[in-house]
Amino acid sequence: MTQPASATAPATARPLRLAVGMPHVESVAAWLEHACWAEQAGYDSVWMGDTGGVDSLTLAAAIARQTGRIGIGTSVVPLMPRTPAVFASTAYTLHQLSGGRFALGLGVSSETMMDKWHGLPFSRPRTRIAESVRLLRAMLAGERTDFAGETIHSRGFRLPDDAARDVPIYLAALRGRMLETAGELADGVILNRYPLPVVPRLVSKVRDGARQAGRDPAAVDIVAHLKVCVTDEPHHVFEGIRQRFAGYYSTGVYNKYLAWCGYEPEAAALAEGWRRKDRAHTMSVMNDELLSQFITVGSVTACRDAARSLIDCGVTTVVVGAYTTDPDVQRATFEAFTPRNFPLDYWGSQDPSRRSAP
Numbered sequence: 001m002t003q004p005a006s007a008t009a010p011a012t013a014r015p016l017r018l019a020v021g022m023p024h025v026e027s028v029a030a031w032l033e034h035a036c037w038a039e040q041a042g043y044d045s046v047w048m049g050d051t052g053g054v055d056s057l058t059l060a061a062a063i064a065r066q067t068g069r070i071g072i073g074t075s076v077v078p079l080m081p082r083t084p085a086v087f088a089s090t091a092y093t094l095h096q097l098s099g100g101r102f103a104l105g106l107g108v109s110s111e112t113m114m115d116k117w118h119g120l121p122f123s124r125p126r127t128r129i130a131e132s133v134r135l136l137r138a139m140l141a142g143e144r145t146d147f148a149g150e151t152i153h154s155r156g157f158r159l160p161d162d163a164a165r166d167v168p169i170y171l172a173a174l175r176g177r178m179l180e181t182a183g184e185l186a187d188g189v190i191l192n193r194y195p196l197p198v199v200p201r202l203v204s205k206v207r208d209g210a211r212q213a214g215r216d217p218a219a220v221d222i223v224a225h226l227k228v229c230v231t232d233e234p235h236h237v238f239e240g241i242r243q244r245f246a247g248y249y250s251t252g253v254y255n256k257y258l259a260w261c262g263y264e265p266e267a268a269a270l271a272e273g274w275r276r277k278d279r280a281h282t283m284s285v286m287n288d289e290l291l292s293q294f295i296t297v298g299s300v301t302a303c304r305d306a307a308r309s310l311i312d313c314g315v316t317t318v319v320v321g322a323y324t325t326d327p328d329v330q331r332a333t334f335e336a337f338t339p340r341n342f343p344l345d346y347w348g349s350q351d352p353s354r355r356s357a358p
Contacts, residue, residue, distance in 0.1 A: 016311060017044040018337060021075070021225060021321035023330045028054055028062075035063045038070060042339040045071030047105070047223070047319050050078060057090055064098035072098055075190050075223070075319065076107035076172040084132050085157045088139035088164075095164040105190050105223075106132070107172030126178055127151050133169055133185045140164045170223065174257045176205055183209025188221030188317070193248065195293040196306065198261045199224065203314040223317040224310050227295035228303040229324050230332040237297045237324050238288050245294065246286040250274035266290060295323055300336045307337070 020038040022031050031054070035046045046063065050056035056074045063072050072094075077087075087104065094102040108125035131149035138145060142162030145154040168187035173179040182189035183206040191202055207217035229237045248254045250270040259267035266285055273281035296306040307318050322333035335341060 015316070017071075017317040018339065018342065019043055019045040019047055019071070019073075019223070019317055019319040020334060020337075021319050022046070022048045023322055023327075023334075024325045026053075028059065031059060032062055032066055035070070035072075036066055038334075039067045041334075043070060043337075045073055045103075045317070047073045047075035047225075049075055057094070060094055060102060061097055064094060064101065068099075069101075071101050071103065073103035073170065073223075074105040075170070075192070075225070076105040079106045079108055079129055079132055083154075084135045084139060084152065085145075085154060087132075088136055088157070088159060091136075091140060091167045092159050092164040095167050100166070103168045103170055103188075104136075105170040105172065105188075107190070108178075124151055126181055129171060129178075130181055130185060133171070136169060140167055168221075170221070173202075173206075174253065175260050179205035180209030180212065182206055183211075183217065183220055184213040184215070186220065188223050190223045190225070191315075192225040193254065193257075193294065194224070195261050195263070196296075196309065197293065199310060199313045199315070201261075207314075221317055222315045223319060224315040225319045225321050226307055226310060227321050227323040228306055228333055229295065229297045229322055229329050230300050230303055230336050231297060231324075231326075231329045232299075234297040235288065237295075237326070237329065238291050240324055240326070241295070242283055242286050242291065245291060246270060246282045249286070250282055263290070263293075300332075303333065303336060304342060307342075 020034075020043045023034055025031065025034075031048070038046050048056040048059055056077055060072050060074060063070075082090075087106070091102065091104045106129065108129055127149075128151040131147075131152050135145065135147050135149070135152065135154060138147070139154075139157060139159060140162070142159055142165065144158040145156060147154050169185075170188040170190050171178075171182040171186040172190040172192065173182045174193075179189065179202060189206050191199070194202060203222055206220055206222060210217040210220050231237055249258045249267065251274055255267050255271050258270070269285045270282055273279075273285060296303050307320070310318055320334060320337045322330040324330060
């Protein structure tokens with residue numbers, strides 16, 4: 001499988017962090033158990049998405065009360081269904097519940113989620129998220145709001161104090177300008193559902209945005225969700241995720257993203273199959289070869305090498321995600337990346353001392 005080419009390491013390097021995503025299960029109790037296990041296993045942080053069903057912010061509160069060390073991040077919460085004032089109050093609460101371990105990860109989501117799920121217009125996403133971050137910064141600093149932007153406004157809101165001033169704000173980003181916006185404004189950028197060979201391009205865009213804003217590019221935490229499955233039956237795993245991936249990349253922002261990443265023929269073929277409601281066609285386009293650009297399935301060594309390649313490209317937080325519903329594969333995958341099982345010499349060419357202490 002093609003691996004991303006190495007990017008030049010930043011001059012001022014952030015500590016490397018090894019994080020864990022939530023497994024594909026339906027039980028809130030199982031997610032809480034997983035977060036507690038991850039803390040005991042030595043992972044630096046746990047990240048959870050909000051794509052329907054379980055609310056990640058509520059789950060973050062529960063995890064905060066049942067753990068004592070591990071970082072807790074949302075990756076990500078859709079921005080538009082909640083107002084900045086709601087996010088500020090939630091972050092203020094979670095900051096205190098967690099003892100300062102919470103990070104707020106936001107994203108604009110997609111037309112499907114906003115329009116069809118929530119009945120909200122999906123318009124001017126980059127402007128909306130940029131204005132929201134600026135407003136949230138002021139709110140978390142304890143300032144009384146007096147903000148009138150192009151997409152949002154707020155006047156007279158104020159938190160009780162500035163206790164949550166240091167809550168980090170992360171932004172999910174797919175393509176050029178949104179990646180640059182994350183580099184300009186956020187404490188970190190969250191990369192997900194990317195083809196591995198495109199990671200250097202994504203990291204470069206984030207750094208460009210930071211430079212344009214006069215920031216140190218290395219100050220931006222680059223969080224990448226690594227989709228891996230440790231198994232000796234790769235075809236079984238691919239069959240389990242083929243339809244899910246085909247659905248994502250057949251329409252809307254993700255179809256455009258696939259084309260932007262250099263897979264124009266595949267994106268066009270997926271969109272055409274979706275329009276014709278030709279499931280067999282879309283499944284044939286989303287074949288094992290294409291899937292292997294997004295997810296590493298196979299031996300422990302192959303999966304660890306995928307993590308190392310991300311770090312060589314400048315990723316500073318790797319979020320291990322076992323992209324399968326098979327509990328045995330999930331267990332093997334998460335175990336393979338615990339600090340006791342993942343030696344420091346796997347952490348690429350950068351200085352191993354950057355590995356953060358649990």
